[in-house]
Amino acid sequence: MPVPHPNGEYAITTMYSVPDDAWYLELDLVAKQRNLVTAIVPDEDPAREPTVCFNPRGEHLDVPYEVMRWFMDQVEEEIRNSRAWMRLRPELVEVIHQLRQEHLGAIGDDDFPQVLAEVSAAVPEADLPAVLAAAFGRKPDGTTVDHTPAIRPADDQAAGT
Known part of the structure; x- marks a missing residue:
């Protein structure tokens, strides 16, 4: 279930990919049902680092700083939860x-x-x-x-x- 941003225009969907052994967090623009950014947080292999990918096929959209900060805070929390043992x-x-x-x-x-x-x-x-x-x-x-x-x-x- 997506977690909405307080302004309601954006949401984060979190899912686990078994083949990738990683959590995927997607920042979506709700009104256009469009993925803007995906963060990938591997949780099995300490050699794999988390990454952030932008949709290369999508049109350019300005994402407000507060929304991107909110997304990155959620990514940071997922990294902390999924990879704490790697420290x-x-x-x-x-x-x-x-x-x-x-x-x-x-x-x-x-x-x-x-x-x-x-x-x-x-x-x-x-x-x-x-x-x-x-x-x-x-x-x-x-x-x-x-x-x-x-x-x-x-x-x-x-x-x-």
């Missing part, structure tokens, strides 16, 4: 990426104890909650995480702050 230390990012690829981001209750044991052997205990939340949306006790865990950038973690 962990590089060795943890690699473990999470491998787990997400191997298990496609989900794991059954029956398989969780085995995977928990493997992950516990591979990462420090203090990092276990962040790794499990990012890889499977779970806590070490197996329950689901209801939100993205607080993840500090790798520089802050290395400094111990």
